Amino acid sequence: MRSTASHYYESHKMADAVVKSNADISVSNQKKLKNLDHVKTIEFTKSLDGLIAGSNTSIRVQAKTSQLSTYQVTSGKLPKRSNEIALSKTEHGKYKIGDYISLKNKSNKNISGFKNSKYKIVGFVTSSDYLLKQNLGTTSVGTGQIDTYAVVSKSAFTSDTPTTALINYDNLKGSSYSDRYEKQVEQNVANSESKIQKLVENRKQKIIDKSYTKIDTQLPILQKMYGDKATLIITKEKTRVSTKTNALKYQIQSRNDYNAGYNQFGEDAKRIDVLSNTFPIIFFAVAILVVLLTMSRMGEEKRIELGTLRALGYTKYDTMKVFLSYGLLASIIGTSIGAWFGTTFLPKKIFAAYAANFVIPNFQTPVSWKWIIISLVITIICTVLPAVYVAGSSLKEKPATLMLPKPPKTGSKILLERIPFIWEKLSFNYKVTLRNLFRYKFKSCMTIIGVMGCTALLITGFGIKDSLNNIVTTQYKDIIHYDLIGMYNPTDTTKNIDAYKNRISGIKRINSKTTIYYENVTSKTSAMNNNQQISLIVPKDKNQFSKYVTLRDPNTHNKIRLSSDGVVITQKLAKIMHVSVGDKITIKTSTGQKHRLRISAITEMYAGHNIYMNANYYQKIFNESLTYNSIMMKLNNRSGKNIDNISRQLTKQHASVTVVQSDDAKETINNILNGLNNLVLIIIVAASLLAFVVLFTLTNINVSERIRELSTIKVLGFYPMEVVMYIYRETFILTLLGIIFGFAGGSWLHNYIMQTLPPETAMADMTLFWTNFTLSGIMTVAFSIIVMIFMARKISKVDMLGALKSVD
Structure with missing residues (x-):
């Protein structure tokens, strides 16, 4: 997966980092950005968001780049003229080359900043900046989420001044997602932050100085024209400029932060790491047990043949060639x-499952010679050495002795025989069964271990799916009760803000609403390669807030209240940041300011990172009065269609910034589930096949070794079913013991997997349901019954006299 992604990023010349501005980047600042440390290549670009006329589709239109984060044409060509456009490859079915589309703003007017409103489609493209098929980023139009993207020539914009700087560094080593690459990029970004914030402050000061100069020039004229009112006009003007300068910000981000798809793909690859470092070990261990036992049995079966060859004058080496050849051929073919x-x-099936939400094509499956050779060596050791060891031990005996069958193991008293009140109550059949179990200790242990491993894998496979399915119910039934957060611009005019709030009050489908402060912040530890994206929420009415979000202790489920001496953080955030109640966590705002927050409580949450605080603690930490900027809403109809409908109504308002939907986190969980479904199926099928092979091989060996014993009891008059049960009773007991140990092993393995499998933004319910154990146990027992049906047919066809005369 990482190899495929790296190739895709290289072909698109993906930027290592991006500097984004909510205003134009001046020429002087462009020069200063070029002089940042270790900048190898820098390219400036810009983008505007809008809606495709006649649809509800939100679109981000970007200027064509030539050096970094370039667009690859899948059909047609890149735009050259100001009225040409190339759409995302995902739009190929909806539009065709030669069609025209019109772009509108949220007020259904022409978008300010574009020379044209109507564009001719000249091609379809892919971009490394948009790796996901959905949730391409936030926007101020439509539902608040970007639905698609497009590229135009730079001449399509009315201004050449850029808003984004794409950066590649000259000190990077290693491929994408490697620790070496990611750490160096993060270090470069961190080293540049202070310099970039200095650029912002200088820019702010220049705007302020320019405004003061303008005011000083106009002051005599205004006083002459308006008299005493001139002071009021001037005051409205430290306020307008102050608002404009305070809103100005530059933000530098690495791939992990500016590109959600890049981060999510890397997280998916990490989940594969967890599985690939766990399950193959168990599969291989169980398979090795079967191979060891089978090849040891082969050495014993060839005993008479070895004696005959030695009697005919063959050397020890010549007689053992068959074992070497057989073992090597089996190893190489297998x-x-x-x-x-x-x-x-398998990789293609797994990639198809995990990459279903990505647009990365051309999955690469390079041959991993290292692991193939390691597997071959282990297999050769396990197939050749046991047989050679058994045969070698046999060859120490005289040929005449070898030509006779090996005498069966002598029986001995077992522990239960020394407990008369139990032993005397057992029937003859069970006494024989128990003696045989201890008589063939090695094979008994192998059967138990084999069944245990397979049962543990089945429990884990079923458990993974149930654990992740359960969190959707828990998250959106017991914890999250709101549906939308409507963010508005608090510095907009009072008229526009009132219009926004009135629009919300006028929507009858809204059940209830509450005012909050909402901000996206980040946090990371020194050991992390990427920042954790966190939603900071401050409710205006902390008593009413419990109707929208239930804050509760993860263990006791006791309610948590917001206090004035700390914040409440979500469970997974606390875990990955390695903090607990009483510790402090450092957050960074979008303007680069860092603040230390004391943790007063940790709340249960399964998807997304959130920090909750009350207004008093906010003012204490940020040293400024709190200006609320969002409204949290519960809807009567919680369907996705209704949520999208209301989101579009809100983003049409002038004061609207964006809309955050609570089910965005639900989609993250569903993406994980969809990726794991096929993988879980593969694990279950493989574990089932392995369980069947283990039981069949070991039972078959047991029957083959004791064919004379079975013939004897048949001659003595045992009924056919009694003969079958003579063997199956042992297999059934060993299977049950293996299942019981497998329950314990499966519980441990499931807990380990579910601790490490979910991405950094989500966690799983650790509960294992009784159905996981029951289904896994029933399947394993069913395999053992099927095996005995095969064995019953084999036993029924045994030539009793031939088997008993084999010694002669």
Whole structure:
């Protein structure tokens, strides 16, 4: 996955970092950005958001780049003229080359900043900046989420002044997602932050100085024209300029922060790491047990043949060639087939599951010779050495002795025989069964271990799915009760803000609403490669807030109240930041300011990172009065269609900034579930096949070794079913013991996987349901019954006299 992504990023010349501004980047600041440390290449661009006329589709239109984060044409061509446009590849089915589209703003008017409103579609493209098929970023139009993107020539904009700087560094080593690459990028970004914030402050000061000069020049004229009112006009003007300068910000971000798809793809690859470092070890361990036992049995079966060859004058080496050849051929053929499955079929199936939400094409499956060779070596050791060891031990005996079957193991008293009140109550059949279990200790242990491993894998496979399915219900039934957060610009005019609030009051489908402060902040530890995206929420009415979000202790479920001496943070954030109640966490705002927050409580949450605080603590930490900027809403109809409908109504308002939907986190969870469904199916099928192979192989060996014993009891008059149960009773007991141990092993493995499998922004419910154990146990027992049906047919066809005369 990482190799495929790296190739895709390289082909698009993806930027290492991006500087974004909510205003134009001046020429002087462009020069200063070029002089930042370790900047190899820098390219400036800009974008505008709008709606495709006649639809509800929100679109981000960007200027064409030539050096960094370039666009790859999938059909047609890139735009050259000011009225040409190339759309995202995902729009290919809706539009065709030669069609025309019109772009409008949220007021259904022409977008300010574009020379044209109507564009001819000349091509379809892909971009490394948009790796996800959905949720491409936030916007102030439509539902608050970007639906698609497009590229135009720079001549399509009315101004050449850019708002974004794309950066590549000259001191990076390693490929995308490698620790070496990610840490160096983050270090470069961190080193540049203070310099970039200095640029902002200088820019602010220049705006202020220019405004004061203008005011000083106009003051005599205004006093002459308006008299005493001149002071009021001037005051309205430290206020307008102050608002404008305070809103100005530059923000530098690495790939992990500015590109949600890049981060999510990397997180998916990490989840594969967890699984690939766990399940193959168990599969291989169980398979090794089967191979060891099978090859050891082969050495014993060939005993008479070895004696015959030695009697005919063959050397010890010549007589053992069959074991070397068989072991090597089995290893090479098995490894070859396994390598093919492991480098083509399975990876493609897993990638298809995980990459279903991404637009990254051309999945690469390079041959991993390192792991193939390691697997081959282990397989050769496990197939050749046991057989050679058994045969070698046999060859120490005289040929005449070898030509006789190996005498069966002698029985001995077992522990239960020394407990008369239990032993005397057992029937003859069970006494024989228990003696045989202890008589063949090695095979009994192998069966238990094999079944245990397979049962543990089945429990974990079923448990992974149930654990993740359960968090959607818990999150949106017990914890999150709101549907929308409408963000508005508090520095807009009073008229526009009132219009925004009145629009919300006029929507009858809104059940209830509450005012909050909402801001996106980040936090990270020194060990992290990327910042954690956090939603900072400050309710105006902390008593009413519980109707929208339930803050509760993860263990006791006791309600948590917001205090004036600390913040409440979500459970997964506390875990990955390695903090607990009483510790402090550092957050960084979009303007680059850092603040230390004391943690007063940790609340249960399964998706997304949130920090909750009351107004008093906010003012204490930020040293400024709180200006509320959002309204949190509960809807009567919680369907996605209704949420989108109301979101569009809100973003049409002039004061609107964006709309945050609570089910965005639900979509993150569903993406994880969709990615895991096929993977869980693969695990369950593989574990089932392995369980069947283990039981079949070990039972078959057991029957083969004791064929004379079975013939004897048949001759003595045992009924056919009694003969079958003579063997199956042992298998069934060992299977049940394996299942019981498997329950314990599955619980541990499930807990380990679910601690490490979810991404950094989500956590799973650790509960294992009784159905996970029951279904896994029933499946394993069913496999053992199927095996015994096969064995019953084999036993029924045994030539009793032939088996008993084999010694002669």
